[in-house]
Amino acid sequence: MIYGEIIHSSHPDHKLILEHRDTPYNCDGCKELGFGSRYTCEESCNFHLHKDCASPEATITHPFFPGCLFHFHAIGKPDRFCDACGRDIKGYVYHCFRKGWDLHPSCALLPRIIEDGEMKLVLRREVTSKCYRCGKKELRKGAKSWSYVSTCKECHLHVACVKEILLENWEKKRPRDGKFECRAETENSLALESRDSKLQIVLQKKESKPGKLAKFTKMLKIAITLIMAAVVGDPTALVATLIASLINH
Template sequence: MKYNEISHISHPQHNLKFEYSEFPFKCDGCKEVGIGSRYKCATCNFDLHMHCAVSSPAIYHPFYTKCSFQFLLRPPGNIPRFCNACEKDVTGFVYHCKTCQFDLHPCCAKLPMVLDDGEVKLDLYKKMSAACHKCGRKGRSWSYRSRCKKYNLHVACVRDMLMESWPDIYIGHGKGRNLDTRIPSLKNTLQSHHRKRKGKAEKCCEMAGLALQFVISAVLGDPTALIAGVVGSLMSRG
């Protein structure tokens, strides 16, 4: 649910206003990368993902039917924790199951079960037996798989790409740089699993790239067609 302006316990000084930006940001709640829809404090340069700003006190996830995930402002306990969806560290806002000790980043907890733009349709799986199009390995984290069964992408691999490409996104540094230097490039990122005629091979790579665009937009917290298009156009540069 979207509100034009909200107050949030993590930033009591000022209200946060909804805005839509094509520029990447670091969420001050979950500490992860975001793009698109966010709640922002213009005075303090404080940003929250939509899923972090308008959270649910508790959620259930179809992958963990016996778990009740409670929303917390910080990870419980004093030991390092990781997200069971993307396998990345949890350092801020989190959905935590006290019984099973599972953790989910807010954006990972809200990953759509289906991504569909009318041309590419991908389903979210907890575990895949097919190899990832990025790393070539099986298993690992949650994955998106295309309905045609040609493209599999680990959520963890997409996270890796983002973090490798945006080393200085934290604390808001690098804002004066061209955006295309901080968006992952498709070059050399996808494993080639086809040996077809040139035209079909190009189409295969094009569809794989489109699949990757949609997974990236979902991981960034805004799986809209517009953001997928923005990410896609920027990824094609360089």
């Protein structure tokens, strides 16, 4: 077998090819969003897997859950949600039998620190400030979401809220069959809107001086872009830059 090609048990009839495309996809393993690098069926099945979903570890540990061992399962129990992003578990999952925690593979692998020039974002399980997207500390009753907080403490965003911004924008482009098409052209394949309505409202409350607001908005945009690249399972500078260019389009 050539490097970058695999046969996967979830799609055994065709080879999957590792490739990088500037289009979003639904991962057929964890059912979560993906962007950038992925394993794609070489036939036109529209079948995709995150790299980390294609070759998961049998067990993992996570620094946020000391003493817990997470086991990989292709199908989780029904009605479970991810303890990192608060979203439903619909496919591949890392599960801890001892405490009952569930993590999407892409959430389990979220980088603890994202750094880009002046911006440094740290992944936190508990936060003291409110998220700039939803205006809340806790996502919703009973469901928490991890957050990225900038080291200057200015910027706080739930992982769940960044996923929501992505979904809202991608959903508009979703074809009838519920799957994203994989088109060869990159232009307009992901039209993220620069003005997220909910985000604007929170921002207006935060700062009233126009100069400060502009600076803060710029910083927030960089933060969202970096977190987006991380949540889609490809936290590379290339993907972050690409998403940024699409946001600013």
